[in-house]
Amino acid sequence: MERDADVIVVGAGFTGLAAAGALIDHGLSVIVLEARSEVGGRVRSFETSDGTRRDAGGQFFCEDMPEVMALVKDARLEMIESRWKGAAKSVSATPVRRASHRSNPLYERMEAADPGDPALAGLSIADWLNGQDATEEAKREFLSMVHGLWCLPADVIPFWYLVDSDRRNTADVSELQYFLKDSAASLADAMAVRLRPHVLLSSPVSLIRRNEHHVVVHSGQRQMTARHVLVAVPPVRAREIVQQPPLPETLDRALGCWRSGAVIKILLRYDERFWSPEVSSGVSWEDVSGLYAFDVSQGDAHAAFVVFVGGPLALEWRARGAAFIERTVLERMGALLGADAPEPVDVILHDWTDDRWSGGGYSDVIVDPEAYDAEALLRRGVDRVAFASSELSPSFPTYIEGAIVAGRLAAARIADALNAEDAAPGAGLKRVR
Numbered sequence: 001m002e003r004d005a006d007v008i009v010v011g012a013g014f015t016g017l018a019a020a021g022a023l024i025d026h027g028l029s030v031i032v033l034e035a036r037s038e039v040g041g042r043v044r045s046f047e048t049s050d051g052t053r054r055d056a057g058g059q060f061f062c063e064d065m066p067e068v069m070a071l072v073k074d075a076r077l078e079m080i081e082s083r084w085k086g087a088a089k090s091v092s093a094t095p096v097r098r099a100s101h102r103s104n105p106l107y108e109r110m111e112a113a114d115p116g117d118p119a120l121a122g123l124s125i126a127d128w129l130n131g132q133d134a135t136e137e138a139k140r141e142f143l144s145m146v147h148g149l150w151c152l153p154a155d156v157i158p159f160w161y162l163v164d165s166d167r168r169n170t171a172d173v174s175e176l177q178y179f180l181k182d183s184a185a186s187l188a189d190a191m192a193v194r195l196r197p198h199v200l201l202s203s204p205v206s207l208i209r210r211n212e213h214h215v216v217v218h219s220g221q222r223q224m225t226a227r228h229v230l231v232a233v234p235p236v237r238a239r240e241i242v243q244q245p246p247l248p249e250t251l252d253r254a255l256g257c258w259r260s261g262a263v264i265k266i267l268l269r270y271d272e273r274f275w276s277p278e279v280s281s282g283v284s285w286e287d288v289s290g291l292y293a294f295d296v297s298q299g300d301a302h303a304a305f306v307v308f309v310g311g312p313l314a315l316e317w318r319a320r321g322a323a324f325i326e327r328t329v330l331e332r333m334g335a336l337l338g339a340d341a342p343e344p345v346d347v348i349l350h351d352w353t354d355d356r357w358s359g360g361g362y363s364d365v366i367v368d369p370e371a372y373d374a375e376a377l378l379r380r381g382v383d384r385v386a387f388a389s390s391e392l393s394p395s396f397p398t399y400i401e402g403a404i405v406a407g408r409l410a411a412a413r414i415a416d417a418l419n420a421e422d423a424a425p426g427a428g429l430k431r432v433r
């Protein structure tokens with residue numbers, strides 16, 4: 001039968017873009033169906049009043065992330081070295097102190113834990129933390145790190161999942177080492193250039209039908225046929241796509257054990273950089289959990305801070321409205337930067353919590369304590385349907401780097417499957433050129 005492509009990729013975030021590029025390199029024809037009107041997914045940009053392009057979502061990377069570094073180099077994009085020095089200056093009503101989650105003894109204990117240890121089975125992060133002999137201060141810092149990075153309450157995340165996911169982040173330097181002058185979205189745009197004719201924007205996929213020979217992918221009134229489909233969207237969104245016949249129960253459960261978090265990112269742009277280098281190296285607040293600020297100035301001319309509100313605090317603040325969040329962040333930054341500090345010229349807020357297509361945090365998170373095999377099951381997929389997203393990456397899950405790795409690995413598995421099919425005796429299927 002005539003097919004529209006060898007492979008349909010659902011989603012044009014970094015996972016989908018990396019996968020589509022790799023599939024083309026494998027000699028396969030590809031169509032990418034993207035729900036939004038632009039590529040990039042959880043990486044998006046906006047313009048400030050001085051015309052600079054800034055990051056609304058994913059932004060930072062480091063020299064220990066080889067795939068991102070290579071793509072940035074290939075695309076000749078300008079990198080800015082951030083002023084983050086691996087430790088946030090922690091502020092509160094009490095005297096100021098420096099804090100780095102990596103130097104927290106609890107973090108070191110977490111790193112030494114074995115995710116498969118039966119003694120950890122069934123424990124949430126909150127349970128584990130309660131059982132630790134540590135100062136209240138160390139526990140508060142650890143919790144703030146969890147809320148800030150995982151964007152969900154610590155009592156819903158299995159401790160083994162935190163350990164397992166963190167182990168796959170192998171960076172020796174800070175993950176916040178670099179960002180791109182023209183935003184991480186400029187990297188997604190660069191990756192999309194060669195894919196342009198194959199990417200259909202504003203094309204949300206609602207249904208995938210599969211049989212022994214092909215898949216039919218439904219987007220609005222359109223139906224497209226391919227030999228294989230790669231669902232390159234976060235697990236919570238992937239589960240919303242109807243599968244016919246239904247996915248096997250184990251796979252459906254593996255998709256159902258994730259939850260999206262909550263994160264709000266706020267950019268404050270100032271006319272000039274007037275703050276001290278100490279503040280530039282990052283700030284966290286002790287009286288609330290999951291609130292961080294980083295200097296993202298581009299030289300002295302484009303002075304800016306980015307503030308992250310993550311997890312339960314994001315839910316609490318957003319319930320009080322965007323005006324409350326802006327006022328609170330401005331008050332806190334004002335107190336930090338001094339009474340004479342000028343007002344920012346731009347205050348731009350991006351609330352990802354209810355994001356229709358990518359979920360609400362940096363990543364979806366496993367919340368079922370029994371779901372040890374969920375990622376492996378999803379990576380395996382079923383018949384002609386494969387799944388990939390940053391969450392499922394063997395390295396740097398939840399990061400842009402992880403998305404690229406996950407996309408390329410999924411592409412390689414699909415290419416192998418199609419090659420094996422073509423090599424099988426009596427194979428009558430033809431590649432679509």
Ligand SMILES: Cc1cc2nc3c(=O)[nH]c(=O)nc-3n(C[C@H](O)[C@H](O)[C@H](O)COP(=O)(O)OP(=O)(O)OC[C@H]3O[C@@H](n4cnc5c(N)ncnc54)[C@H](O)[C@@H]3O)c2cc1C
Nearest residue numbers: 011013014015035041042058059060205357390398399400
């Ligand atoms: C506020 C924020 C800050 C972050 N900061 C960093 C950072 O500094 N560094 C870092 O490395 N990472 C960061 N991340 C995480 C990083 O952005 C993600 O890990 C990465 O972009 C995920 O890529 P992905 O392709 O797996 O998923 P996504 O980017 O979510 O891509 C999935 C794509 O699928 C589309 N889609 C969904 N459903 C459908 C459907 N039914 N039909 C068609 N298309 C669909 C979506 O529109 C989207 O484009 C951050 C994320 C957020 C939200």
